[in-house]
Amino acid sequence: MTAAPARIGAASREAMAQWTSGLHDAVTAMFERLDGARFEEASWQRKGGGGGQARLLAEGKVFEKAGVNRALVEGILPPDAAARLGGNIPAGTTPHFFATGVSVVAHPRSPMVPTVHLNVRYFELSDADGNRHDAWYGGGTDLTPMHPFPEDAVHFHRVLKSACDKFNPAIFPAYKRWCDEYFRNTHRENEARGVGGIFFDHVRPDDAPFGFDAASLHRFVDSIGRVLEEAYAPLVERRRDLSYTERDKRLQLFRRSRYVEFNLLHDRGTLFGLQTGARTESVLMSMPPVAAWPAPVEPEPGSIEAQLAEMLVPRDWAAGS
Amino acid sequence: MTAAPARIGAASREAMAQWTSGLHDAVTAMFERLDGARFEEASWQRKGGGGGQARLLAEGKVFEKAGVNRALVEGILPPDAAARLGGNIPAGTTPHFFATGVSVVAHPRSPMVPTVHLNVRYFELSDADGNRHDAWYGGGTDLTPMHPFPEDAVHFHRVLKSACDKFNPAIFPAYKRWCDEYFRNTHRENEARGVGGIFFDHVRPDDAPFGFDAASLHRFVDSIGRVLEEAYAPLVERRRDLSYTERDKRLQLFRRSRYVEFNLLHDRGTLFGLQTGARTESVLMSMPPVAAWPAPVEPEPGSIEAQLAEMLVPRDWAAGS
Numbered sequence: 001m002t003a004a005p006a007r008i009g010a011a012s013r014e015a016m017a018q019w020t021s022g023l024h025d026a027v028t029a030m031f032e033r034l035d036g037a038r039f040e041e042a043s044w045q046r047k048g049g050g051g052g053q054a055r056l057l058a059e060g061k062v063f064e065k066a067g068v069n070r071a072l073v074e075g076i077l078p079p080d081a082a083a084r085l086g087g088n089i090p091a092g093t094t095p096h097f098f099a100t101g102v103s104v105v106a107h108p109r110s111p112m113v114p115t116v117h118l119n120v121r122y123f124e125l126s127d128a129d130g131n132r133h134d135a136w137y138g139g140g141t142d143l144t145p146m147h148p149f150p151e152d153a154v155h156f157h158r159v160l161k162s163a164c165d166k167f168n169p170a171i172f173p174a175y176k177r178w179c180d181e182y183f184r185n186t187h188r189e190n191e192a193r194g195v196g197g198i199f200f201d202h203v204r205p206d207d208a209p210f211g212f213d214a215a216s217l218h219r220f221v222d223s224i225g226r227v228l229e230e231a232y233a234p235l236v237e238r239r240r241d242l243s244y245t246e247r248d249k250r251l252q253l254f255r256r257s258r259y260v261e262f263n264l265l266h267d268r269g270t271l272f273g274l275q276t277g278a279r280t281e282s283v284l285m286s287m288p289p290v291a292a293w294p295a296p297v298e299p300e301p302g303s304i305e306a307q308l309a310e311m312l313v314p315r316d317w318a319a320g321s
Numbered sequence: 322m323t324a325a326p327a328r329i330g331a332a333s334r335e336a337m338a339q340w341t342s343g344l345h346d347a348v349t350a351m352f353e354r355l356d357g358a359r360f361e362e363a364s365w366q367r368k369g370g371g372g373g374q375a376r377l378l379a380e381g382k383v384f385e386k387a388g389v390n391r392a393l394v395e396g397i398l399p400p401d402a403a404a405r406l407g408g409n410i411p412a413g414t415t416p417h418f419f420a421t422g423v424s425v426v427a428h429p430r431s432p433m434v435p436t437v438h439l440n441v442r443y444f445e446l447s448d449a450d451g452n453r454h455d456a457w458y459g460g461g462t463d464l465t466p467m468h469p470f471p472e473d474a475v476h477f478h479r480v481l482k483s484a485c486d487k488f489n490p491a492i493f494p495a496y497k498r499w500c501d502e503y504f505r506n507t508h509r510e511n512e513a514r515g516v517g518g519i520f521f522d523h524v525r526p527d528d529a530p531f532g533f534d535a536a537s538l539h540r541f542v543d544s545i546g547r548v549l550e551e552a553y554a555p556l557v558e559r560r561r562d563l564s565y566t567e568r569d570k571r572l573q574l575f576r577r578s579r580y581v582e583f584n585l586l587h588d589r590g591t592l593f594g595l596q597t598g599a600r601t602e603s604v605l606m607s608m609p610p611v612a613a614w615p616a617p618v619e620p621e622p623g624s625i626e627a628q629l630a631e632m633l634v635p636r637d638w639a640a641g642s
Contacts, residue, residue, distance in 0.1 A: 040616075056616055058615070058616035059616075065614075065615075065616070187595040187601050187604075188601055253611070257608065260581060260585070260612075261585060261605075264581070264582060264585035264586050265585050265595070274508040274586070280508050280509055281617050283508075284582075284614065287578065287614035288614065289613060289614060289615060290574070290611065290612070290613045290614075291581075291611070291612055291613075291614075292610060292611045292612075293386075293605065293608035293609065293610060293611075293612075294379070294386075294610060295361075295377055295379035295380075295386070296602050
C-alpha cells in the first residue's frame with residue numbers, strides 16, 4: 001500500500017477507458033465470428049456519473065443469449081460502500097470512485113456447448129482533492145458445462161494455466177483455488193456453479209504480488225480479458241454441430257437454474273451492481289434465456305446427470321481429468 | 322408486549338402443531354381437487370430441531386408445479402438472529418425459538434390461470450428456562466396473474482377484504498398496503514411481483530391490534546390460511562380450460578423470471594430459510610418450473626404485455642378495476 005497518496009491522472013484514466021473499449025470490441029468480434037449473428041448495443045448513463053455499452057446477441061445460431069458489456073462509472077460512494085468493496089481510504093474522507101471493466105456471459109443454445117463467463121475490471125478510490133488512495137484489478141473467467149465432457153474442462157484450465165504461467169507459475173494455483181471457493185452455491189451443499197477457472201480481486205499494483213509491477217499486472221489482466229479466444233472458442237467449434245436429445249436439453253435447463261441461483265443469491269458483482277444503480281438489464285444480462293426448476297430427482301449412477309454433477313467437484317483439471 | 326414473561330406450555334405448542342397440520346391437509350386437498358393429480362410428500366428433519374413435510378405436485382393437469390409445505394422447527398437461534406427477525410428477547414439471553422407454518426406456491430401450466438402464494442406462520446421466542454418472551458403471527462397471500470384479466474384481481478381482493486372485515490374493517494387496508502409495499506422488485510423500478518393481496522408480520526397477541534384477543538387473532542390467521550378456497554379456486558375453475566397462444570405462454574415465462582428475481586433477491590422468508598438450514602428444496606419450491614429472461618423489449622401500447630405490466634401498478638382492486 002502507498003504511504004503518500006498519488007495524484008490521479010486524467011491521462012491514466014483515459015488509458016483505462018481506451019483499454020476496456022478495445023477489449024470490449026475484441027470480445028464482441030470473437031463471439032460474432034463464432035455465431036455469425038451480430039450484437040445489438042444499448043448505451044446507458046449512470047445517475048451520478050458514467051455509464052456503459054451493453055451488447056446483446058439474442059437468438060443467434062450458436063448463442064441463445066450472449067451479453068458483452070462494458071462499463072465506465074465514476075462518482076461518489078455511499079459512506080460504507082468503500083469498506084464493503086474492500087477498498088482503503090482514510091476514515092472521514094468522501095470516497096470518490098472510478099471503475100471500468102468488461103463482462104461477458106454467453107449461454108449457448110446447444111447443451112453440448114458450455115456456458116462461459118469472463119470479467120476484468122479496474123477500480124480506483126480517491127478523495128475530493130484528486131489524491132488516489134487505492135487502486136486494484138479484479139476479474140477472472142469460469143466455465144459451466146451443461147453436458148459431461150471432462151476434456152473441455154481440461155482444455156479450459158490448461159489454457160488458463162499457460163496464460164498465468166507466462167507471468168509467474170504461482171498465479172494459476174492461487175487464482176484457481178480462489179475461483180473454486182467463490183463460485184459455490186452454499187445453499188446447495190456447496191455445489192460449484194461449474195468447473196471453475198480463475199478468479200481474483202483487490203490485486204493492487206502497489207502490493208506488487210507475484211513480482212508484478214504496474215505495467216506487467218496490467219498486461220496480465222489484459223491477457224485474461226482476451227483469453228477466451230484460445231480457452232473457449234475451440235470448445236464452441238468442437239461442440240456446436242453435435243446433435244443432442246430432449247434429455248440433454250432438460251439437463252441444460254436444470255443446470256441453468258443453479259446458475260440463476262448463484263448469480264442472484266451469492267454473486268457480489270450482481271448484488272453490487274443492483275445496489276449502486278447500474279442498469280438492471282445490463283447487470284442481469286447474465287441470466288440464462290430459459291431455466292428450469294423441475295421436481296428434484298436423484299440422478300441414476302452413471303447417467304449424464306450424475307456424470308455432470310460429479311464434474312462439479314473441484315479438481316486439478318489442468319493435470320488432466 | 323408482556324411485562325412478565327409467560328411460561329411456554331407444551332399443550333399450546335401441541336395445539337399449534339395440530340393447527341398447521343390440519344391446515345396443510347386442507348390446502349393439499351383443495352389443490353388435488355382442482356388438479357386431479359396427487360401430491361408427493363418428502364419429510365425432512367432440521368439439524369438442531371424439528372423438520373417439515375414438503376408436498377409437491379409436479380406436471381399435473383392444471384398445475385405445472387405446486388408446493389404445499391409445512392414446517393415445525395425449534396431450537397436455538399444465532400445471537401443476532403432474534404433481532405434480525407424482529408423479535409424481542411432480553412440482551413444476553415440465549416434465544417430459543419419455536420416456529421410452525423404452512424407455505425403454498427402454485428404455478429399453473431396455463432398462462433391464463435394466475436400464480437398464487439400463501440403463507441401463515443406462528444413464531445415464539447423463549448429462554449433456556451422456558452419463559453416465553455415474544456410470540457407473533459405472520460402471513461398473507463398474493464396473486465400473480467400471467468395474463469391481463471383485471472376481474473381476477475378484483476375477485477381475489479374482494480374475498481380477502483371480506484375475510485378481513487369479519488374481524489375489523491381496518492385490517493384489510495393496512496395489510497393490503499403492507500403487501501403492496503413488500504412484494505416489489507426494487508431493482509426493477511419497484512415493479513410489483515403481482516397484483517398484491519395481504520401481508521402481515523409480527524402481529525402479537527399481546528399487542529392486541531385491531532381489538533384482537535389471542536383467540537380471535539388465531540381464528541383470523543387460520544381463516545387466511547383457508548382463504549384460497551374462495552379467493553383462488555374459482556379463478557382456476559374459470560380459466561383452466563381457456564385456450565392460449567405461444568405468445569401468451571412466452572409472456573408467462575417472462576413474468577415468472579420476475580418472480581424468481583423477487584424470491585431470490587428480496588424475499589425475507591426465502592433468505593431466512595436458506596440461512597438457517599431449512600431444506601433448500603423446500604424453501605425453493607417457490608421457483609417456477611420454467612422461467613425465461615428474453616432480450617428486453619418495450620411492449621407495444623395496448624398489447625397483452627403492456628396491459629399486464631399496467632395491472633402491476635397497485636390500486637384499490639376491491640373497489641373494482
